[in-house]
Amino acid sequence: MSRPPLRLVRAASALVAAAAIGLGLLMLLRQQAGLGIERVVIGTIPATVYRPEGGGPAPVVVVAHGFAGSQPLMAPFATTFARNGLVAITFDFPGHGRNPRPLPGDVTPEGGATRALVDETLRVLAVARGLGDGRVALLGHSMASDIVIRAAQQAPDVGATIAVSMFSRTATATSPRNLLVIAGEWEGRLKAEALRVVGLASAPQPPQPGVTYGDPVLGTARRAAVSPGVEHIGVLFSPHSMDEAQGWLDAAFARPARAARALDHRGPWIVLLLSGIVLLAWPLSRLLPVVADAPAGAGLPGRRLWPLLVGPAVLTPLILRVVPTHVLPVLVADYVAAHFALYGLLTAGGLLLVRARPAGAAPAPLRRAALAGAVLAATLYAVLGLGGVVDAWVASLAPSPGRVPIILAMLAGTLPYFLADEWLTRGAGGARWAYPASKLAFLLSLALAVALDPGRLFFLVVIVPAVLVLFLIYGVLGTWAYRRTGHPAVGGLTNAIAFAWALGVTFPLLAA
Template identity: 60%
Template sequence: MMRLESAKTDVSISATVIGDIPATIFRPKDGALGPVVVIAHGFAGSQQLMQSFALTFARNGYVAVTFDFLGHGRNPKPLGGSITAEDGATKALVDETAAVAAFSRKLGDGRLAVLGHSMASDIVVRFAEGTPDVAATIAVSMFSPVVTATEPKNLLVIVGDWEGMLKREALRVVGLASAPEEPQPSVTYGGFAAGTARRAAFSPNVEHASVLFSQASMREALGWLDAAFAVARQKPPAIAGRGPWIMLLIAGCTLLASQLARMLPRLSSPPAGAGLAWRRLWPALLVPAIATPLLLRVLPTHFLPVLVGDYLAAHFLVYGLLTGLCLLWLRRGEPHRFGRGAISPATIVAALSVAAFYLVALVWPIDSFVTSFVPTPARAALVLAMLVGTLAYFLADEWATRGPGSARLAFPASKLAFVVSLAIAVALDLERLFFLIIIVPVIALFFVIFGAFSAWIYRATGQPVVAALANALAFAWAIGVTFPLLDG
C-alpha cells in the first residue's frame, strides 16, 4: 500500500467535474505549466485504470487529465446512440473527449496531446484528426479504421506483447507511413517536426489490461511526449510502475482469505455436494456449455440498460438452470436431492461474512488502484438484477463439482466449460458480443481468484452453498459496476 501511494510523490491530484463528466487533474507539485495530456480509458473501464500513465506524466512535468466516459465509471449519464454506427456512440464519445480537452487546455501551457486505450484508441485518433493542434497521439492496444499515412500527427501505438492480432495491426498502421520499408517494432519512422512520426512499441509479458501497468508502456509513452514537445531530460524519468505492487496487494488479500476461511464454522459433515465421478459429471459440463449459447440465440437477452452485461447475466442464468436440471436428472431416484438442507441461518451468516470480507479486502483496493468498483445508485439496481443470473450459476456449479467422490479437477473443468461456452456465444453473434472478447480474460482471472476462495471456504465449512452465495454476489457486483450503461 505504501509503495502504491509513493507513486503520487511530487504530484498534485485534484478531482473535478467537467459539465457532468467526473475528471481528475494530475499536476507537477511545483506548479509548472507544461503540455497537457488528455487520457481516455477503454470499454468497461474507468479513469482509475489510467492512473499509472497520469502519474508518470505528472511526475515528469506534464499536466494529465483522466475522466470517465458516458456510461462508464461514475459518469451519471448513460451512453447514447448506436454502438456500431459512427454517428452514434462513437460521435458522442469523441464530443465528450473534445469537451474535456477544451477544459484541459487552460491547465497547461497551451500544447496538447492525447492518449487512449482500446476502445478509446479509436476515439482519440478521431479527435486528433479533427483537431490540428494535437501534437501527439498515443494509442494503447489500438484498433481504429480511420488512421491514414499522415493522420493523426505523431502517432505512437503501444501494444502488449501477448496481443498477437493487435501487434499485427500496429505494424500495419506504422507501415502506412514507412512504405516501401517493411515496418519494424521499436523503430521511429518519419519526423516529429513535420508531424509524420510513427512507432509501434510492444510491451513485454503483458496483455490487453496489464499493458496499462507496464513500466515499458510508461517509458514509451513518456519518451514519445518528450520527443514531440522537444523536452530534454537531465536525469532519468520517474516511472509509476504500480503493476507489481497492485498484484502483490491482491495476492496479500488472497493469502489473508486463506487464513480467515479457517475461522468459518463446520456446516456439513460429511461434506455436502453432488459427489459425481467423471462418468456421471460430463453431461452436466457439456450440455449447458453447448446448449446455453444456442438457446440464447432465440431467447430475448435485451432487458437491461447495460451493454453486453444483460447478455452475460442471461448466460449465467440459463447455464445455471441447465446445470441444475442435469444434476436432478443424474441423481434421479437418489435419497439426497440437489440442495436439500443446504440453506440454513448458519449458512447465510457464513456467506454474509465472506461477502463482507470481499467488500473490505477487494472492492476498496480495486476501486482505489485499478478501476471504478463502487456502484452508483443506478448501478446498485443492476447488481441486484445480475445477481439473479449469477446465483443460478454458482449454486448449481458449486454443488455439481463438490462432495465426496467428486471427479478430480471437476471445479476447474467446469469453469473452462463456461469460458468455452462464452466463446461459442461470441462466434455465433460477433457483432453484438464482440466486447466479450475483451472481458473473457478478466472473467477467467476472476474464476481463478474466487475459485481459490471457494476451495478454502468449502474445506472449512463442508457446504458448497456458502461460496456459491458469496461468489455470486462478487460476480454480479463486478458486472454491474463496470459494464457501460446505455440510454434506454
C-alpha cells in the same frame, strides 16, 4: 520430522498476508509520491488531474480509458507523465465508472455513441488547454484509441496522439499528428494493425516495431511499439508502455531527454496486495460457522462429471443464439446474465437427472442461521475487502443508483449458475479437477457464443481476462469457505453476489 500444528501454519499465513498487504499498499502509495492529485468535475464528467508538486507550466496529456474501463485503469500512464514533469488528466466516459450520465446513441454508427465520446473528449481537452502551457496531447486505450484519433483530427493543436491496443481505421499517413501505436506482445491482431498504420508512413519500407518514421517537429512521426509479455489489460501496467509513451511525448514537445525516466511500476504491487487479501481469507475462514456437519455436494467422479460440464457449455450458446436477450440498458450485460442463468439451469437439470448424491447418503442437515451468517461475512469480505482494493487501484466498482437494477438483474443470472456449479464441483469423492474444469468449460462456452454472433458479442472478448481472474480469486475463497462450512451454498451465494456486483457496475450503461 513432524509437521507444525495447523494453527501455527494459519497464524504464519496471517502474518505473511498482513505483511503483503502492508508492503503492497506502501509501494502503491509511493507511485504517487511527489504528485499533486486533484479530483475535479467537468460538467458531469468525473476527472482527475495529476501534476508534479511545485512544477511550472507544462504540456497536458488527456488520458482516456477503453470499453468497460474507468479512471483507475489509466492511472499508471497519468502518474508516469506527471512524475516526468507533464500534467495529465484522466476522466470517465458517459456510461462508465463514476460518470452519472448513460452513454447516448447506438454503439456502432459513427453518428451515435462514437460522436458522443469524441465530443466528451473534446470537452476535457478544452479544459486541459488551461491547465498547462497550452500544448496538449491525447492517449486512449482500446475503444478510446479510435476516439482520441478522431478527436485529434478535429483539434489541430494536439501535438501527439498515443493509441494503446488500437481499434481504429481513421488514421492516415499524416493524420493525426505524431501518432504512436502501442500493442501488447500477446495482442496478435492489434500488433498487426499497429504495423499496418505505421506502414502508411514508412512505405515503401516495411514497418518495423520500435522504429520512428517521419519527423516529430513536422508532426509526421509514426511509431509502433510492442510491450513484451502482456495482453489487452496488462499493456496498461507495462513499464515498457510507460517508457514508450513518455519518450514519444518528450520528442513531440521537444523536451530535454532524461537519463532515466520515472515510470509507474504498480502492477506487481497490485498483485501482491490482492494476494495478501486472498491469503488472509484462509486463516479468517476459521471464524465462519459450520453450516453442515457432513460435506454436502455432488461428489461426482470424472466419468459422471464430464457430461454435466460439456452439455451446458455447448447447449447454452446454441439456445441463446435464437433467443432474444437484449433487455437491459447495459451493453452485452443482458446476454451475460442470460448465459449465466441458462448455464446454471442446465447444470441443475443435469444434476437432477443423475441424482447427484453419494449412494445411500441422506441430505446433510442445514443450519440456516449459520448459512446466513457465513454468506454475510464472506460477501462483505469479497465485496468490501477485495472490491475496495480493486476500486481504488484497478477499476471503479462503486455503483451509482442507476446501477442497482442492473446488479439485481445480473444476480438473477449469477445465482442459478454459481449455486449449481458449486454443488456440481464440491462434495466428498468428487474429482479434484472439477472446479477448474467447470470454469474452463464456461469460458469456452462464452467463446463459442462470440463465434456464433461476433457482431453483437465481440465485446465479451474484452472481459474474458477479468472473468478469468475473478474465477481464480473467488474459487480460492469459495474453496476455503466450503472446507470450513461444509456446504456449497456459502461459496455459491457469495460468488453470485460478487460477480453480479462487479459485472453490473463495469458494463457501459446505455441511454434508454
